[in-house]
Amino acid sequence: MQLRVLAVLCASLAVTALAVADTVVVDDQVAVKQTSVQTPKRGSTMADVEKRFGAPTERHPTVSSPGTAHQPPITRWDYNGFSVFFERDRVIDTVVTSG
Numbered sequence: 001m002q003l004r005v006l007a008v009l010c011a012s013l014a015v016t017a018l019a020v021a022d023t024v025v026v027d028d029q030v031a032v033k034q035t036s037v038q039t040p041k042r043g044s045t046m047a048d049v050e051k052r053f054g055a056p057t058e059r060h061p062t063v064s065s066p067g068t069a070h071q072p073p074i075t076r077w078d079y080n081g082f083s084v085f086f087e088r089d090r091v092i093d094t095v096v097t098s099g
Contacts, residue, residue: 026098039082039094046075046089053079 025031040049050056056077064073075086085093 025095030095037081037096039096040084040091042091042093044091046077046086049077049084049091056084 040053044052056079058078060076060078062073062075065071072087074092077084077086082094082096084091085095
């Protein structure tokens with residue numbers, strides 16, 4: 001009986017590990033969906049992202065409030081199919097887009 005419970009638990013963990021969810025924007029609505037789009041990992045540097053994915057299609061100007069600790073500089077790079085958000089030079093999030 002314990003072996004069966006252990007087997008079910010291991011199988012559940014394996015399936016959970018395979019599931020990939022991304023934040024997706026469709027028609028200006030944000031949703032969390034399972035996708036297979038390759039995106040940069042959180043914590044990657046700007047140099048790592050550009051090396052792996054190439055130059056972005058668009059680089060948005062950095063947004064920040066100088067002199068405030070609560071608003072670090074945030075930058076967005078757009079690629080075909082996803083956008084990458086950086087805090088300073090590190091990835092903090094990616095959003096999969098419909099285009």
